[in-house]
Amino acid sequence: MALGIFSAGQIVFAADITGTITLKGTPPKEVEIAPIMDDATCGQMYSTAPTTHFYVVGKNGEFADVIVSLKDASGNEIIGKSTGATAKPAMLDQKGCLYMPTILAIQTGQKLIVKNSDNCIHNVHSISTAGNPEHNDAQMSGGADLTYTFPKPEMFLKFQCDVHPWMFAWVSIFDSPYFSISGKDGKFTIKNVPPGRYTVVANHRKLGEQTQTVEVAGKDVPVKFTFEIK
Numbered sequence: 232m233a234l235g236i237f238s239a240g241q242i243v244f245a246a247d248i249t250g251t252i253t254l255k256g257t258p259p260k261e262v263e264i265a266p267i268m269d270d271a272t273c274g275q276m277y278s279t280a281p282t283t284h285f286y287v288v289g290k291n292g293e294f295a296d297v298i299v300s301l302k303d304a305s306g307n308e309i310i311g312k313s314t315g316a317t318a319k320p321a322m323l324d325q326k327g328c329l330y331m332p333t334i335l336a337i338q339t340g341q342k343l344i345v346k347n348s349d350n351c352i353h354n355v356h357s358i359s360t361a362g363n364p365e366h367n368d369a370q371m372s373g374g375a376d377l378t379y380t381f382p383k384p385e386m387f388l389k390f391q392c393d394v395h396p397w398m399f400a401w402v403s404i405f406d407s408p409y410f411s412i413s414g415k416d417g418k419f420t421i422k423n424v425p426p427g428r429y430t431v432v433a434n435h436r437k438l439g440e441q442t443q444t445v446e447v448a449g450k451d452v453p454v455k456f457t458f459e460i461k
């Protein structure tokens with residue numbers, strides 16, 4: 232819990248929104264990325280083909296890679312609260328001819344550093360559907376890191392590699408620091424939320440969006456979401 236001065240003479244407490252994401256039901260089987268084995272360089276890094284990981288789910292339904300963010304009480308995007316310019320850069324690696332991680336989230340103006348840890352060339356290509364700049368850069372093995380920033384909020388901006396058609400990453404961009412991604416334990420925390428009413432939005436790349444309204448008033452707020460495979 233962080234103490235903040237809200238306006239002259241009025242002291243308010245920011246609080247965390249914490250919670251758990253659960254997946255009910257059995258997700259579709261992940262798909263083998265067979266073409267990776269046919270590639271001269273990438274294929275050498277595997278004895279069997281890696282699979283997609285669209286649904287990262289634990290034994291008890293702990294559901295990872297769900298992006299949890301805040302909108303205002305009316306469900307509108309929170310705009311103009313970015314601290315991205317001073318935030319620690321986010322990292323996107325290319326390793327084993329895959330993007331790692333495949334799901335990430337950053338703020339507008341926050342640096343996204345793209346690395347190539349492989350012995351081959353990749354071609355980093357970002358494709359926006361929300362008016363963010365398109366980047367299209369070849370990156371040699373051992374090449375310098377690429378650094379990008381994005382000015383506009385966007386859910387699931389696509390990164391692909393034009394050399395390896397199976398390589399994708401999805402970068403969500405927010406104009407505030409109020410977001411989190413559920414971990415392998417299904418848990419998430421949105422930190423230091425100022426008092427007020429908010430819409431909490433949980434978004435999974437394959438299963439879509441769910442929302443709940445919460446009131447933050449100086450005490451940590453627990454929230455649970457359940458996604459279901461029907």
Ligand SMILES: [Cu+2]
Nearest residue numbers: 353392394395
């Ligand atoms: Cu590539």
